[in-house]
Amino acid sequence: MSDETLLAERRNGAPLRAKTGRSGLESRQRHAKARAASSFSGFAYWATIVFFFMPLVVLLVASFDKEKGGEWSGFSFIWYVKLFTESGELWRAFGNSALIAFASALTATVLGTLAAIGVTWYKFPFRGYVRTLNFLPMILPEIVIGISLLVFFAGVGLKLGLVSIYIAHATFNLPFVFLMVSARLDEFDYSVIEAARDLGASEFQTLMKVIVPMSMPGIASGFLTAVTLSLEDFVITFFVTGPGATTLPLFVYSAIRFGVSPVINALSVVMVAGTVALILPLRNYLKYIAAK
Amino acid sequence: MNGSDVTISRVGKSFGSFAALDDVSLDIRKGEFFSLLGPSGCGKTTLLRILGGFEVPDEGTVAIDGVDVVGLSADKRRTNTVFQSYALFPHLSIFENVAFPLRLRKVPPKVLSSRVKDYLALVQLEAHADKMPAQLSGGQKQRVAIARALINEPSVLLLDEPLSALDAKLRQHMLVELDSIHDKVGITFIYVTHDQGEALSVSDRIAVMNQGKVLQVGPPHEIYEDPATDFVARFIGETNLFRGAVVRSEGLLATVAIPEVGEVLVTTDDPVPAGSSVSFAVRPEKIRIAAQKPAAARKDLNVVKGAVDEPIYSGFQTKFYVRTEKGVTFKVFKQHADYSDKGPEIKWRQEVFLSWSAEDGTLVEVARP
Numbered sequence: 049m050s051d052e053t054l055l056a057e058r059r060n061g062a063p064l065r066a067k068t069g070r071s072g073l074e075s076r077q078r079h080a081k082a083r084a085a086s087s088f089s090g091f092a093y094w095a096t097i098v099f100f101f102m103p104l105v106v107l108l109v110a111s112f113d114k115e116k117g118g119e120w121s122g123f124s125f126i127w128y129v130k131l132f133t134e135s136g137e138l139w140r141a142f143g144n145s146a147l148i149a150f151a152s153a154l155t156a157t158v159l160g161t162l163a164a165i166g167v168t169w170y171k172f173p174f175r176g177y178v179r180t181l182n183f184l185p186m187i188l189p190e191i192v193i194g195i196s197l198l199v200f201f202a203g204v205g206l207k208l209g210l211v212s213i214y215i216a217h218a219t220f221n222l223p224f225v226f227l228m229v230s231a232r233l234d235e236f237d238y239s240v241i242e243a244a245r246d247l248g249a250s251e252f253q254t255l256m257k258v259i260v261p262m263s264m265p266g267i268a269s270g271f272l273t274a275v276t277l278s279l280e281d282f283v284i285t286f287f288v289t290g291p292g293a294t295t296l297p298l299f300v301y302s303a304i305r306f307g308v309s310p311v312i313n314a315l316s317v318v319m320v321a322g323t324v325a326l327i328l329p330l331r332n333y334l335k336y337i338a339a340k
Numbered sequence: 341m342n343g344s345d346v347t348i349s350r351v352g353k354s355f356g357s358f359a360a361l362d363d364v365s366l367d368i369r370k371g372e373f374f375s376l377l378g379p380s381g382c383g384k385t386t387l388l389r390i391l392g393g394f395e396v397p398d399e400g401t402v403a404i405d406g407v408d409v410v411g412l413s414a415d416k417r418r419t420n421t422v423f424q425s426y427a428l429f430p431h432l433s434i435f436e437n438v439a440f441p442l443r444l445r446k447v448p449p450k451v452l453s454s455r456v457k458d459y460l461a462l463v464q465l466e467a468h469a470d471k472m473p474a475q476l477s478g479g480q481k482q483r484v485a486i487a488r489a490l491i492n493e494p495s496v497l498l499l500d501e502p503l504s505a506l507d508a509k510l511r512q513h514m515l516v517e518l519d520s521i522h523d524k525v526g527i528t529f530i531y532v533t534h535d536q537g538e539a540l541s542v543s544d545r546i547a548v549m550n551q552g553k554v555l556q557v558g559p560p561h562e563i564y565e566d567p568a569t570d571f572v573a574r575f576i577g578e579t580n581l582f583r584g585a586v587v588r589s590e591g592l593l594a595t596v597a598i599p600e601v602g603e604v605l606v607t608t609d610d611p612v613p614a615g616s617s618v619s620f621a622v623r624p625e626k627i628r629i630a631a632q633k634p635a636a637a638r639k640d641l642n643v644v645k646g647a648v649d650e651p652i653y654s655g656f657q658t659k660f661y662v663r664t665e666k667g668v669t670f671k672v673f674k675q676h677a678d679y680s681d682k683g684p685e686i687k688w689r690q691e692v693f694l695s696w697s698a699e700d701g702t703l704v705e706v707a708r709p
Binding site: 148191236237239240242243244246247248249250253257258262264 | 392393395413415419420421423424425427429430431432440441444445488489492551687
């Protein structure tokens with residue numbers, strides 16, 4: 049807080065407080081109130097909001113347009129009706145995506161969490177290299193991962209399809225979970241583990257009753273990230289897919305080659321609505337994750 | 341609850357080329373409040389971790405009530421540890437933290453609840469049972485850690501610098517509390533600290549350690565008044581320590597020639613022959629400081645002349661640094677036992693006489709010829 053605000057506060061008869069005695073949060077809140085709305089930052093704020101949400105608004109409007117094309121031709125629910133009644137193939141692709149997202153995220157979460165615990169709290173040769181190597185799939189271009197997985201699957205003779213996509217997704221999701229759980233574990237002191245053992249817990253009990261619950265926020269955010277990444281992945285999936293195993297992004301891509309059908313717009317709006325409906329009740333929990 | 345004897349014999353432990361413990365042997369008695377005292381890196385924490393089952397010694401044995409425990413992991417030992425960093429489980433409430441060991445043993449809920457309440461009452465935290473560790477102050481967290489370590493009814497409680505993260509006032513308070521908990525539960529306490537004040541005030545016996553070795557074991561007054569080595573004399577409290585040689589010896593009265601001080605009289609427990617090389621130590625609070633030369637009524641009074649280099653007033657006492665004519669500095673503590681508002685009697689740069697009787701000095705590290 050500046051001296052001027054302190055003086056002003058004193059003039060207004062506010063109780064005198066030591067300048068340093070104020071918590072960071074309190075002073076941030078005061079600053080927010082004091083700032084004028086018509087500043088450059090206010091402009092930047094609104095510009096960002098518009099930039100972020102304009103495409104969504106366009107999509108929303110287009111999904112209610114009666115006819116295909118750029119010009120407004122009247123309000124209609126026709127594309128929504130088509131989406132829910134005449135789009136069997138689309139829903140099959142959506143089902144595939146959901147199944148793969150859930151299964152691969154679950155696998156990546158279990159493996160990534162165990163890997164993070166092992167690398168953080170156990171000593172073994174080349175531990176530092178394992179840690180670094182784990183981040184490779186995050187940095188490598190997707191196309192490299194896609195090709196290498198394809199070569200690998202061909203080499204071991206795995207038939208391309210849902211299983212190969214599932215394995216591929218679990219693979220590229222693993223480092224994200226690993227990173228998030230590691231970050232959480234790094235905050236804890238190893239003596240917590242020793243304390244659990246000292247109080248009579250076996251190694252497995254320590255894992256289940258102390259380490260996993262303690263790193264739950266990291267595990268949960270890792271899982272959610274993995275679901276999202278899997279749902280939206282196109283490049284890697286494109287390489288390792290096989291006949292009949294179409295995910296939603298692949299379906300949409302093949303559909304827009306014949307011009308964007310407004311059914312896709314309607315689907316997008318439904319998905320955005322679904323995500324918002326999911327996130328709102330979870331908002332406090334997400335905040336808790338971020339705060340931890 | 342009953343305490344256990346702990347017998348440590350010839351324990352050695354190295355980390356790479358660093359010898360953390362070198363041939364350490366200690367006998368700790370049932371129900372004793374025993375302190376391991378030494379500067380950081382002296383091996384005291386390593387020894388405690390070996391007792392707790394977190395480290396395996398390279399050589400030697402550790403026995404609790406005569407049973408060798410070296411091969412047992414931490415969860416199989418009747419020892420519990422209070423960690424320096426508290427090590428509370430951040431995701432569990434205070435109640436659940438203390439209940440943790442009982443839940444592992446599947447204690448029935450009714451028994452569990454009343455036991456946890458008893459132990460929270462022991463550390464005066466009944467009112468905080470539903471809080472999370474993050475909501476407690478440092479002193480409260482430490483008390484939770486103590487209750488959690490005691491609820492399993494261990495026969496030995498290991499405390500690893502439990503008070504080092506607390507501020508000075510709270511530390512004093514917790515120390516008294518720890519002592520009263522020890523009186524109530526009656527088990528063996530092994531307390532690791534680098535703070536000689538803590539160790540002196542609560543321990544039944546103290547082992548002073550340095551560089552992986554035990555230098556002296558004994559009750560606090562023995563460690564303070566009769567240090568076995570120069571290191572112990574310097575590490576425990578403050579002292580004036582000089583190297584010298586015995587030049588005359590009459591029964592239990594020895595005359596020590598110290599190059600920087602002159603000849604000093606000192607009484608000893610055993611006769612020390614002339615020609616022995618010794619260290620002479622006298623505690624600052626045993627030296628009297630006066631502006632006038634004391635009347636030579638007693639034959640065994642040592643008197644040294646000097647000038648005040650630095651007086652440090654701290655309310656209950658003044659600490660003087662006095663430089664003698666031969667250029668060495670003595671530390672002298674003068675207690676302010678009587679009320680006085682006149683200001684200091686002895687001022688900076690004033691010429692003073694230091695005196696102490698032969699009984700107040702002690703000989704350390706006697707090397708007989």
